[in-house]
Amino acid sequence: TQLLEQSPQFLSIQEGENLTVYCNSSSVFSSLQWYRQEPGEGPVLLVTVVTGGEVKKLKRLTFQFGDARKDSSLHITAAQPGDTGLYLCAGLLSNDYKLSFGAGTTVTVRA
C-alpha cells in the first residue's frame, strides 16, 4: 500500500486544456515535493511545499498543500505538449529522513 495515493493514474488531454493531479494520504507530512519525469530520465524537482494551505505558482503550474498537510494538488493551465511526463509527488514524514513517493500520474498533452 502506497503512503501517498495519486490520481488519476493516467491523463490525456488536448493542448490548451487544463488539468489537475491529486496526491492524498492519511498521514501528515512536514513537506511535500512534486517532480516531473520524462522517459529515460530521472525525476526533476518542480517545487517543495512546507506550510499547510500554501500555494506556489511556477508559470502555468499551480501547487497547493492541504491545510492539514495530508494532501496536495498540481494544476496546469493551458497545457502544452512540453508538459507531457510522469508527475510524482513525494512526502517527508516528520519522524523520517526518507521521501515516500506516490505511484505517479502519466500526463499526455496532444498537440
Add this chain to the structure above:
Amino acid sequence: KAGVTQTPRYLIKTRGQQVTLSCSPISGHRSVSWYQQTPGQGLQFLFEYFSETQRNKGNFPGRFSGRQFSNSRSEMNVSTLELGDSALYLCASQSSYSYEQYFGPGTRLTVT
C-alpha cells in the same frame, strides 16, 4: 554546478551475475539515496548513505547493497541477479540543508 551523474546508463546482464552501479552526487552534497523504478511498483526506496554511513534502508533483500566513499560518490551492488531486478535504478543527492532530492538520469538494467 554539475548535476548528478550515473554510470553506466545502460546495462544488460544474465541471471545469476552481479552488477555494480555508480553515482556521483552534486558537489557538496553528502547524502545519496538509491531507488528502483519499475512500471508495476513505481519508485521504491533502496537505501540512503550520508557521510559514508547507511542512514536508511528500504525493504529489499540482502542481495542489494551499497556503499559511499569519502568523496561522497556511491556505488550499489546487486548480486545473484534475477529477472525481476530489471529496472531503472536512480540515485539522488541531497544537501545537508534541505530534503530536496536531485536525481541522476538513471541506469537502465536489463536482466536476461
